[in-house]
Amino acid sequence: MKKLCIDIGGTQLRSELHDGEIILEDVRSSKMYDLVDYIESLLREHPEIGFIGISYAGQVHDGIILSAPNIKVSTRNIKEHFESRYDLRLEIDNDLNCAIMAEADFCNCKNIAALYIGTGTGSAVVDHGKLIRGAGNQAFEIGHIPHRQTPFTCGCGKNNCLELYASGSGLERWMRYHHIEGDLSFPLLERSEAGREIKKQFEEALFFAAATLVTLSNPEILVLGGGVVNHNDYLVTLLQTRLPEFAFAPSMRNLQIVQSSLQQPGIAGARLLENNPDI
Ligand SMILES: [Zn+2]
Known part of the structure; x- marks a missing residue:
């Protein structure tokens, strides 16, 4: 077959x-x-x-x-x-x-949370070997929790979603808004004051997303993936060193923060x- x-x-x-x-x-x-x-x-x-x-x-x-x-x-x-x-x-x-099933299988871990920063901001949680789905399979849509007002409208219709900051599409929107030309890259953002502010907003939203996910789900492993993370390894180090400032301390105990090793x-x-x- x-x-x-x-x-x-x-x-x-x-x-x-x-x-x-x-x-x-x-x-x-x-x-x-x-x-x-x-x-x-x-x-x-x-x-x-x-x-x-x-x-x-x-x-x-x-x-x-x-x-x-x-x-x-x-x-x-x-x-x-x-x-x-x-x-x-x-x-x-x-x-x-799908990604977290593959991550849980690869890591052989029954308590794992995934935070993927790509075009959007996505997360999922496996708890005691069970994927948390919610009644309508919509659990842990972290990109759409309220964060801060923006001049933009999210695909969901709201204008304050986390995804409008902590995602590749969010970064691109802010770059267009501040007339920053060029492809999305953090070194490019560091060259102007507006760019540095966009990067700072992105990192704050990333901390908020990761801290919320860890505080609510208390995983053994937080796996980070998605195109923006995969092209910017520093984000993994940033969360490994600074997430304890933002997340609930008991939920952080023995937590491993790792970058996804899966190619696809x-x-x-x-x-x-x-x-x-x-x-
Ligand atoms: Zn939204």
Whole structure:
């Protein structure tokens, strides 16, 4: 049986087809493709696909896509769509839920929290081996807790979300707001007073996010990942040295703060959905 694993975000679609051995690996811009059409085209080429696992950067519940920010999906009830038409099983989950399943598996840790700073600000928690989902699979949406008023509107409709500060998209918005030209980079920000203020705001929001996550979930390991962290190792050191100033001290006891070692946490998590859809 062939198995298809997909990791889809607002900018990139990554997929892997395997039957034990990797048959196909694909990376492309997700902006150009409808997710349903993409899967249909692979099924035409590989009708033996018997399992599809999808790590999805948006809200998902019971196989239904609830929100599709920047991702084209013509059919929201994607599990029902494919399982009723093909002889296969499809599992889909939020990208951070997939990532933390992969992180917990990799670290062999039953009490772990993940904080990913990429385009958005994401977190997830595994407690005593169980992923905390909430009633509607929306637990630990840390990017949307209220932080400070901004001149911007978040994808959720509010203007004070943590994600508007502690994320790559937040940083880019603040750079545009202060007319700072160039790609997102912390050395670039350090060259101007407005840039230094943006960096300071970002770090304060990062401390707030990490301290809130650790104080509420009391993990053994806090794993940091996402593009902004992966390109700026200093953020890991910053949290390792200064998080005790912000988080509840008993929740910090014996806490390890580590950078993710996974090359592709989304694909790794999508793979795990086959045998472990509800960790
Ligand atoms: Zn929001």
